[in-house]
Each structure stands twice: as structure tokens, then as C-alpha cells.
Amino acid sequence: ATMPPLLSAIANAGRHGVLVKSAVVMERLGQVDAIALDKTGTLTEGTPRVTDIRPLAGTDLSENALLALAAAVEKSSEHPLARAVVEAARTRGLNIPDTQDFSSTPGIGVTATVDGRTIAVGAPDRLLDGAGEAASACVISIVAGLEDEGRTAVLVQRDGAPVGVLGIADRLRPDAAATIASLTALTGSTPLLLTGDNARAAARLAEEVGITDVRAGLLPQDKVTAVQGLEAAGRKVLVIGDGVNDAPALAAAHTGIAMGRAGSDLALETADAVIVRDELGTVPTVVSLSRAARRLVV
Numbered sequence: 001a002t003m004p005p006l007l008s009a010i011a012n013a014g015r016h017g018v019l020v021k022s023a024v025v026m027e028r029l030g031q032v033d034a035i036a037l038d039k040t041g042t043l044t045e046g047t048p049r050v051t052d053i054r055p056l057a058g059t060d061l062s063e064n065a066l067l068a069l070a071a072a073v074e075k076s077s078e079h080p081l082a083r084a085v086v087e088a089a090r091t092r093g094l095n096i097p098d099t100q101d102f103s104s105t106p107g108i109g110v111t112a113t114v115d116g117r118t119i120a121v122g123a124p125d126r127l128l129d130g131a132g133e134a135a136s137a138c139v140i141s142i143v144a145g146l147e148d149e150g151r152t153a154v155l156v157q158r159d160g161a162p163v164g165v166l167g168i169a170d171r172l173r174p175d176a177a178a179t180i181a182s183l184t185a186l187t188g189s190t191p192l193l194l195t196g197d198n199a200r201a202a203a204r205l206a207e208e209v210g211i212t213d214v215r216a217g218l219l220p221q222d223k224v225t226a227v228q229g230l231e232a233a234g235r236k237v238l239v240i241g242d243g244v245n246d247a248p249a250l251a252a253a254h255t256g257i258a259m260g261r262a263g264s265d266l267a268l269e270t271a272d273a274v275i276v277r278d279e280l281g282t283v284p285t286v287v288s289l290s291r292a293a294r295r296l297v298v
């Protein structure tokens with residue numbers, strides 16, 4: 001017997017390195033007419049590297065001490081930025097301290113106790129929200145300098161006071177620009193970039209790949225709101241993401257695709273399909289496969 005078109009499309013998607021979880025999903029992929037994608041780990045390779053280590057003047061910390069402190073907290077996180085910090089500390093052969101009471105807030109950062117002191121590592125704007133303005137003037141200028149160079153700045157705080165900033169840089173996926181062009185042609189509209197990262201780094205990257213619509217500084221729930229806004233306007237949105245912070249948007253979307261190689265377990269479970277072979281360029285391929293299969297289903 002010949003295989004039903006949607007099932008053979010699933011098999012075909014599998015050969016391209018995309019795991020489509022059901023025939024219903026295979027069918028829905030071809031209906032999408034809007035794309036929203038995440039930045040870190042989705043549009044970028046998700047293997048960022050630490051490029052700058054800046055302990056603040058007036059703290060007792062050396063570059064290595066600051067990096068080791070940040071790595072202690074980040075070693076319990078699966079965020080791509082966390083992996084970069086831990087990797088940098090290991091490369092330098094640093095001794096990474098033990099921690100207690102780790103906790104993580106998607107889109108903001110992580111905290112834990114090290115030697116009886118609370119260490120927080122994460123998005124500067126979010127962490128500085130509570131801090132006094134005078135204390136943070138110097139931090140703000142370091143952060144702005146890094147972001148102007150397209151880097152992600154990560155703030156390290158000890159007992160609520162800033163002690164240093166790390167600069168982290170990630171590479172664009174080699175097929176990012178071509179994929180954006182294909183998706184624009186397929187859906188007739190330009191994809192939307194949804195990121196928790198800072199507006200400066202996001203705008204710079206968007207320009208490189210040909211995205212004009214960027215929403216930065218988003219919390220996981222803000223990504224959901226953006227998707228729901230499009231859906232309320234009658235669009236069928238395909239969300240592409242990799243992180244825990246993308247899971248709510250992946251769930252809210254008409255269809256969700258997760259990046260499999262470095263994607264978080266939650267994103268993989270929540271998504272309707274998983275890009276196993278780590279090529280963003282397979283997204284337009286599966287949309288086209290779905291459309292071809294749908295033409296055969298009567």
C-alpha cells in the first residue's frame with residue numbers, strides 16, 4: 001500500500017533532520033503565514049564565548065575571581081550564556097566554588113549562595129531595577145559599551161551590589177540570512193525577532209539577516225503576548241525557539257519548532273516539531289513539504 005501523504009511527508013522531514021511529532025502537526029506547518037523567532041540559540045549558533053571580563057573598581061575581585069564566581073552559579077543553568085561562562089572558567093583552569101540554593105528566572109538570570117553570600121548573574125537592566133542609580137552609573141557605561149559592539153552584557157551581583165560585568169558574543173548561524181529570505185517568500189511577510197536580550201545587540205543582528213521587526217528585552221510572557229497579538233489579527237504563527245524562556249510562546253503558537261541540539265528539554269517537549277540536525281534552513285523545507293502533502297490530501 002502507498003503511504004498517506006502526511007505520513008510520507010513526516011518521513012521526508014525526518015530525512016531532512018526534522019522530527020515532526022504527528023500528522024496533525026505535519027498538516028498545520030503548511031498553514032502558517034507568520035514567523036516569530038528567538039535570537040540566542042535560534043538565529044545564533046548558541047555557542048557563545050566570553051569575550052570580556054570586567055571586575056568593578058573598588059571590589060576585591062580579579063578577572064579570574066569574577067569569572068569563577070559567575071561560573072559557580074551558571075554551572076546549574078542550561079542557558080547558552082551559562083555554558084559560555086562555565087566553559088571560559090574551565091579553559092582558564094579555575095577552581096569553581098560550590099553553591100547552595102540555586103534558582104533560575106527565565107529571561108532574567110540565575111542566583112545561588114556562594115560562601116554564604118548571594119550571587120546573582122543575569123540581564124543588567126533587570127537586575128539593576130532595584131539597585132540605587134549612583135551605584136550603577138559605572139556599570140551602565142560598561143554595559144552600553146559592550147552592547148554597542150553587539151555583545152550580550154551579563155551582570156554579576158554579590159548581596160545585591162554589582163561586582164562585575166561579562167561580555168559574551170555569539171555567531172550568527174551560517175544559514176540564518178538565507179532562511180529568513182525563504183521564510184519571507186513562503187509566508188509573504190517578514191519574520192519577527194523576539195528576544196530577551198538587549199535592544200542594541202538584537203538590532204545589530206537583525207540588520208545582518210534582513211529582519212526589520214524586532215522586539216527586545218522580552219520576558220517569556222511578553223513573547224506569548226506578541227504571538228497572541230498576531231494570532232488575534234488572524235495570523236497563524238510559527239514560533240521557532242530553543243530555550244526554557246521560549247516554551248510558553250511555543251505552546252501558544254499555531255505551530256512551534258524547537259532547535260534540538262542545544263535546546264532545553266522543556267522547549268523540546270513543548271514544541272510540535274524538533275530540528276534535530278541543527279540546521280535552521282530545514283524550517284522552510286518542512287513548510288514546503290507540508291504544503292505539497294496537503295495538496296495531495298482530499
Ligand code: ADP
Pocket residue numbers: 038039040041074077079081082105106107108109110121122123124152153154194195196197198218243245
Ligand atoms: P533569548 O530570548 O535571546 O534567547 P533569553 O530570554 O534566554 O534570550 O535571555 C534574555 C537575557 O536574560 C539574556 O540576554 C541575559 O541577559 C539574561 N539571562 C537569562 N538567563 C541567563 C543566565 N543563565 N545567565 C546569564 N544571563 C541570563
Ligand code: MG
Pocket residue numbers: 038039040041042241242243246
Ligand atoms: Mg534562546
